[in-house]
Amino acid sequence: MLNNLPHIRRRGLMLVLSSPSGAGKTTISRRLMKTNPDLQLSVSVTTRPQRPAEVEGQDYFFVSEKAFQKLCDANAFLEHALVFDHFYGTLRQPVEDALTQGQDVLFDIDWQGTQALSQSARGDLVTVFILPPRWEELERRLKSRAQDAESIVAKRMSKASDEMSHWAEYDYVLINDHFETTLHQVQSVLTAERLKRTRQSGLSDFVKSLKAG
Amino acid sequence: MLNNLPHIRRRGLMLVLSSPSGAGKTTISRRLMKTNPDLQLSVSVTTRPQRPAEVEGQDYFFVSEKAFQKLCDANAFLEHALVFDHFYGTLRQPVEDALTQGQDVLFDIDWQGTQALSQSARGDLVTVFILPPRWEELERRLKSRAQDAESIVAKRMSKASDEMSHWAEYDYVLINDHFETTLHQVQSVLTAERLKRTRQSGLSDFVKSLKAG
Numbered sequence: 004m005l006n007n008l009p010h011i012r013r014r015g016l017m018l019v020l021s022s023p024s025g026a027g028k029t030t031i032s033r034r035l036m037k038t039n040p041d042l043q044l045s046v047s048v049t050t051r052p053q054r055p056a057e058v059e060g061q062d063y064f065f066v067s068e069k070a071f072q073k074l075c076d077a078n079a080f081l082e083h084a085l086v087f088d089h090f091y092g093t094l095r096q097p098v099e100d101a102l103t104q105g106q107d108v109l110f111d112i113d114w115q116g117t118q119a120l121s122q123s124a125r126g127d128l129v130t131v132f133i134l135p136p137r138w139e140e141l142e143r144r145l146k147s148r149a150q151d152a153e154s155i156v157a158k159r160m161s162k163a164s165d166e167m168s169h170w171a172e173y174d175y176v177l178i179n180d181h182f183e184t185t186l187h188q189v190q191s192v193l194t195a196e197r198l199k200r201t202r203q204s205g206l207s208d209f210v211k212s213l214k215a216g
Numbered sequence: 217m218l219n220n221l222p223h224i225r226r227r228g229l230m231l232v233l234s235s236p237s238g239a240g241k242t243t244i245s246r247r248l249m250k251t252n253p254d255l256q257l258s259v260s261v262t263t264r265p266q267r268p269a270e271v272e273g274q275d276y277f278f279v280s281e282k283a284f285q286k287l288c289d290a291n292a293f294l295e296h297a298l299v300f301d302h303f304y305g306t307l308r309q310p311v312e313d314a315l316t317q318g319q320d321v322l323f324d325i326d327w328q329g330t331q332a333l334s335q336s337a338r339g340d341l342v343t344v345f346i347l348p349p350r351w352e353e354l355e356r357r358l359k360s361r362a363q364d365a366e367s368i369v370a371k372r373m374s375k376a377s378d379e380m381s382h383w384a385e386y387d388y389v390l391i392n393d394h395f396e397t398t399l400h401q402v403q404s405v406l407t408a409e410r411l412k413r414t415r416q417s418g419l420s421d422f423v424k425s426l427k428a429g
Contacts, residue, residue, distance in 0.1 A: 132413075138426050170413070170419070175413060176416060190404075191404040192408040195405040198390055206384075209347075210380065
């Protein structure tokens with residue numbers, strides 16, 4: 004082999020981050036994306052209307068129900084679901100292309116999406132659940148989001164509680180007490196999982212070249 | 217729950233580092249021990265004679281063949297083996313005590329020891345194999361160890377080659393090109409593995425206390 008840095012070919016991984024709303028997942032996702040050029044965010048396809056602040060192809064791919072159905076019939080989705088009258092789905096091809104090129108894909112999804120993904124992508128999947136350190140902390144964050152009626156806050160809390168009950172379906176569980184510590188922990192999971200023998204598809208060739216000397 | 221930092225009870229893990237001699241494993245072990253107070257080195261029992269520089273209870277526990285046989289009969293070993301006329305073994309109790317107390321145990325052992333351990337401790341075991349970046353690098357390091365006869369160096373190289381052929385039996389495979397990078401990678405494996413849901417035995421109680429609020 005050439006006398007330079009060994010670069011081992013590897014298959015990318017699918018990193019899933021889930022947490023009850025308010026536990027800090029979105030901020031962590033953003034920071035991860037910034038510091039990991041090898042990591043790309045999975046963009047879902049949806050039939051729900053585009054909101055003013057949303058960017059096509061960045062937040063979602065917005066399609067009609069007819070178009071969604073066509074994609075579905077063509078088996079183009081890794082997973083898809085109906086949530087409050089609207090369809091959401093993850094396209095199979097962009098994910099598969101990324102993984103083949105050794106790029107990792109980040110999924111900011113809930114327990115339902117995670118369960119669906121794990122049916123079709125077990126070996127590539129790394130799932131992380133982020134818990135809040137204290138219930139009051141979560142309540143505080145959910146309340147501070149807007150000047151909402153108590154009933155809306157209560158609904159959010161109930162949804163958070165439901166989401167939280169699924170922590171035991173994840174590979175890694177983190178408690179987001181100090182943001183920087185949690186970020187470091189998610190980064191460690193990513194670094195470690197990339198080093199798993201089974202993901203480093205170029206290792207066998209590398210060892211052969213080592214011995215050939 | 218009390219309004220302070222959540223501390224989640226966890227079961228320790230057994231971190232195995234293996235590599236061909238000369239790939240940097242011992243230096244990495246020492247650095248890991250320094251920066252991880254939760255990590256203790258496993259000390260083997262052996263029947264081979266103590267060398268002048270060696271410290272009883274730190275490098276090995278030195279025992280007679282008769283004492284070794286007694287321990288063996290009492291099923292006191294997690295694994296044991298005969299290597300060049302001398303017995304070596306890992307005591308079960310100190311490891312189990314450490315794991316129960318949430319302490320991790322580091323094993324600086326070869327592929328044979330790793331295979332034996334994996335028979336008796338699969339769920340607690342995390343195995344890391346460290347490869348040299350280049351074959352010439354390994355040769356250089358093995359040669360520089362002493363002014364040895366060519367035949368001795370050749371024997372060492374052959375042993376290194378044999379050890380290296382077992383990389384595919386490990387969970388994680390690292391290439392030690394830059395020492396600090398490799399150290400960071402092993403540390404990431406340790407950090408990530410500690411966060412595995414299955415090792416955090418206190419999580420269930422924690423989530424319950426969260427919800428009780």
